[in-house]
Amino acid sequence: MASIAIIDYGMGNLRSVEKAFQHLGADVEIVESAEAIAAAPAVILPGVGAFGDAMKEMNARGIHDVARDRATEASKGGRPFLGICLGMQVLVDEGEEDPGIKGLGVIPGTCPRLVRPGLKIPHMGWNSLQFTQPSNPLFEGLDKDAYVYFVHSYHVTPTDETVIAATTDYGGSIAASLRKANLFACQFHPEKSQNVGLTILKNFSEMAASHSRS
Numbered sequence: 225m226a227s228i229a230i231i232d233y234g235m236g237n238l239r240s241v242e243k244a245f246q247h248l249g250a251d252v253e254i255v256e257s258a259e260a261i262a263a264a265p266a267v268i269l270p271g272v273g274a275f276g277d278a279m280k281e282m283n284a285r286g287i288h289d290v291a292r293d294r295a296t297e298a299s300k301g302g303r304p305f306l307g308i309c310l311g312m313q314v315l316v317d318e319g320e321e322d323p324g325i326k327g328l329g330v331i332p333g334t335c336p337r338l339v340r341p342g343l344k345i346p347h348m349g350w351n352s353l354q355f356t357q358p359s360n361p362l363f364e365g366l367d368k369d370a371y372v373y374f375v376h377s378y379h380v381t382p383t384d385e386t387v388i389a390a391t392t393d394y395g396g397s398i399a400a401s402l403r404k405a406n407l408f409a410c411q412f413h414p415e416k417s418q419n420v421g422l423t424i425l426k427n428f429s430e431m432a433a434s435h436s437r438s
Contacts, residue, residue: 226252226264227251227252227264227266227435227436228245228251228252228429229252229260229264230255231255231261232255235273235277236270236271237271237309237413238270240415241415245429250432251432258289262290264303265303265304265433266304267291267298267304268311269295270309270311273310274321274322275322276321279325279327291328295315295407298405299331301406302405304431304432305406306362306408307402308414309375309412313380313411315331315402316331316334316381316382317332317333320337320378321337321378331409333384334381335379335381336379337377338398340394340395346376347375347394347398349374350374351371351394351400352369352392353366353391354369356389360403362401362424363424372410372413373416374392374394374400374411375413379398380411388402389402
């Protein structure tokens with residue numbers, strides 16, 4: 225079993241995430257089964273697309289419960305979990321994009337549409353991060369105001385703002401990253417964020433490797 229399992233649920237950017245980790249020499253594998261997700265030392269939930277489609281696919285493929293359980297375990301200090309873009313959004317209770325469809329519900333909150341009068345939606349391009357949590361291992365080694373790449377039309381609004389690990393400004397503050405214990409999530413795409421993104425993925429791979437050895 226690889227140190228890092230990338231969950232394949234038919235929703236997007238699997239190969240680019242895999243290639244970024246392979247570039248770093250990380251032990252990574254794309255997986256589809258609940259058994260592989262449950263066994264992996266660390267898990268990544270990527271994703272591009274609609275909130276409702278993501279939840280329907282997870283349910284149809286029989287991985288909804290194990291994805292929720294792994295994220296919950298990480299939030300309590302267990303094996304690391306990283307949600308990327310849509311994979312961050314589905315961690316909350318529900319999304320405005322598809323009313324009535326429940327998310328994983330690991331992070332209490334919602335995912336409303338991004339409304340920024342006069343600015344283009346989706347929010348697409350490079351924006352700087354403002355770090356809001358001390359000693360976050362995912363961001364170790366990054367410079368203040370590091371730039372990362374965003375593509376999104378919805379944004380997470382957690383009930384407990386202390387889980388926000390970084391923000392960005394796009395006509396107002398947006399939650400760019402979440403952290404609760406070993407549960408990490410990025411609204412931006414680290415796999416598309418050049419050296420900054422590679423540093424983030426390297427930090428996660430080191431956490432995964434430490435759990436693989438333990």
